[in-house]
Amino acid sequence: MEKAEIIAIVVVTVIAAAELFCLFICSKLQNKSYPLCVALPVNSQDKELPQRLEYIASLIEEGSTFIGTVLLINIDGTDEQIQLCRDFCAHYHAMELTTAAELENKLRMSL
Numbered sequence: 001m002e003k004a005e006i007i008a009i010v011v012v013t014v015i016a017a018a019e020l021f022c023l024f025i026c027s028k029l030q031n032k033s034y035p036l037c038v039a040l041p042v043n044s045q046d047k048e049l050p051q052r053l054e055y056i057a058s059l060i061e062e063g064s065t066f067i068g069t070v071l072l073i074n075i076d077g078t079d080e081q082i083q084l085c086r087d088f089c090a091h092y093h094a095m096e097l098t099t100a101a102e103l104e105n106k107l108r109m110s111l
Contacts, residue, residue, distance in 0.1 A: 035068025042077035042085055042097075049081055053088050060094055070095040073103055 040052060056070055072085045072095060082097070089095045098106070 036066050037069045037071060038067055039071045039073055041073050041075050042081055043075045044078050044081070046081070049077075050084060053084065056095075057088060057092055060092055067094065071103065072097045074099050 038056065040056070042049060046052075056067070060067055060070070070092070072089070074082060074085070074097060077085070085095075085097045089097050
């Protein structure tokens with residue numbers, strides 16, 4: 001390799017390292033996080049809904065993720081599933097139970 005190629009590789013590597021440092025470390029130090037909105041459809045065929053809700057709840061409790069809001073979208077959930085979702089929403093304020101029609105209206109209002 002020529003000297004110019006080695007210098008270019010080193011410069012690009014240093015720039016990439018600086019960008020990664022600022023992206024992950026500097027934003028944490030300044031308490032800047034970019035919260036995510038998680039959408040979880042609730043339908044009658046989903047037999048693993050309790051496990052999914054428990055997993056999301058554990059992520060929220062640990063604080064290890066950037067989850068800001070969890071939208072539980074009722075598509076055709078059973079009464080038991082809806083009650084389970086309501087219980088989780090009452091316990092975790094980041095969770096919100098909504099329907100597809102309500103979600104569409106909320107999104108239109110936010111634009």
